[in-house]
Amino acid sequence: xxxxxxxxxxxxxxxxxxxxxxxxxxxxxxxxxxxxxxxxxxxxxxxxxxxxxxxxxxxxxxxxxxxxxxxxxxxxxxxxxxxxxxxxxxxxxxxxxxxxxxxxxxxxxxx
Amino acid sequence: xxxxxxxxxxxxxxxxxxxxxxxxxxxxxxxxxxxxxxxxxxxxxxxxxxxxxxxxxxxxxxxxxxxxxxxxxxxxxxxxxxxxxxxxxxxxxxxxxxxxxxxxxxxxxxxxxxxxx
Numbered sequence: 488x489x490x491x492x493x494x495x496x497x498x499x500x501x502x503x504x505x506x507x508x509x510x511x512x513x514x515x516x517x518x519x520x521x522x523x524x525x526x527x528x529x530x531x532x533x534x535x536x537x538x539x540x541x542x543x544x545x546x547x548x549x550x551x552x553x554x555x556x557x558x559x560x561x562x563x564x565x566x567x568x569x570x571x572x573x574x575x576x577x578x579x580x581x582x583x584x585x586x587x588x589x590x591x592x593x594x595x596x597x598x
Numbered sequence: 599x600x601x602x603x604x605x606x607x608x609x610x611x612x613x614x615x616x617x618x619x620x621x622x623x624x625x626x627x628x629x630x631x632x633x634x635x636x637x638x639x640x641x642x643x644x645x646x647x648x649x650x651x652x653x654x655x656x657x658x659x660x661x662x663x664x665x666x667x668x669x670x671x672x673x674x675x676x677x678x679x680x681x682x683x684x685x686x687x688x689x690x691x692x693x694x695x696x697x698x699x700x701x702x703x704x705x706x707x708x709x710x711x712x713x714x715x
Contacts, residue, residue: 491641523706530602530691531706576642585632586693586704588642 489514493577493589500567500596508562508592510551510577518579520544520553520560521586525574534562534575569596600626600696604707611682611714619677619710621692627672628694632704633665636689645690648675682714 494509512518519538523531535544540555549564560577577589601624611617621631629650634642646667647655654667664686666678675694679686691709 528607528708530604530708531693533703536703580704585644585647586642587644588634590639590641591636 489518489579489581489587491577491579491587491589494592495590496574496592496594498592498594500594502569502596502598503566504596506562506564506567506571506594508575508577508594510560510562510589512558512560512577512579514558514579514581516581517555518581520551521578521580522549522551522560522562523576523578523588525576525591527573531576567594567596569598572596600624600694600699600705602628602692602694602705602707604692604710606710607708608711609713611712613683613714614681616678616680617682617712619679619690619692619712621675621677621694621707623673623694623696623705626694626696626698628675629672629697631669631675631692631694633667633675633677634691634693636691636709642691645677650675679712682712684714687712687714 490513521536522534524534535546537544537553543552551562574591576591578586580586603622605620631648633645636642645660648667648669650669656662669675693704693706
């Protein structure tokens with residue numbers, strides 16, 4: 488079945504550091520790919536998405552590019568802030584069906 | 599974006615009792631809602647798809663008699679964990695899609711941390 492493999496955390500970085508959280512997927516066909524973020528005490532929020540190969544999703548300084556050849560959707564940010572501390576989930580879906588999630592990566596940014 | 603409200607955010611119950619978790623779409627109608635469960639350090643796993651006015655669709659391995667789902671209106675779905683046991687302790691989270699805007703984005707509730715003692 489479909490699956491998402493995500494970089495294990497926790498990840499701790501200093502403020503203004505460069506962030507990469509790896510995400511690869513296994514699926515038959517070409518799913519839509521998502522990154523969700525969960526801040527402490529809150530629900531999951533959509534961070535960015537890409538619906539086809541070579542699409543780049545971006546939001547709040549975060550970016551991820553849909554790479555069909557490597558079945559990857561790595562999350563990057565050039566300069567992280569303390570407010571970026573959260574749990575990040577990579578996910579895939581076909582059409583408007585259920586989401587398949589990775590395990591989540593807890594990110595902590597220290598001043 | 600659309601708002602999904604889940605209640606309660608935390609609940610502690612005694613083994614053998616039942617717990618009801620509510621999931622409401624506050625500013626849109628949701629014909630379909632999804633219930634997920636997350637164990638520590640594991641993925642969110644889909645438990646069931648809740649369909650307004652009809653029976654829920656359960657994923658393989660999920661006991662439908664233990665996890666009762668009711669979706670009686672277009673804005674409310676409930677998950678009842680019946681005869682809860684410590685192994686049911688987990689993080690439960692619901693989501694819904696706003697089909698009026700295409701349904702391409704899933705909106706999530708805040709989640710419910712269930713602890714069975």
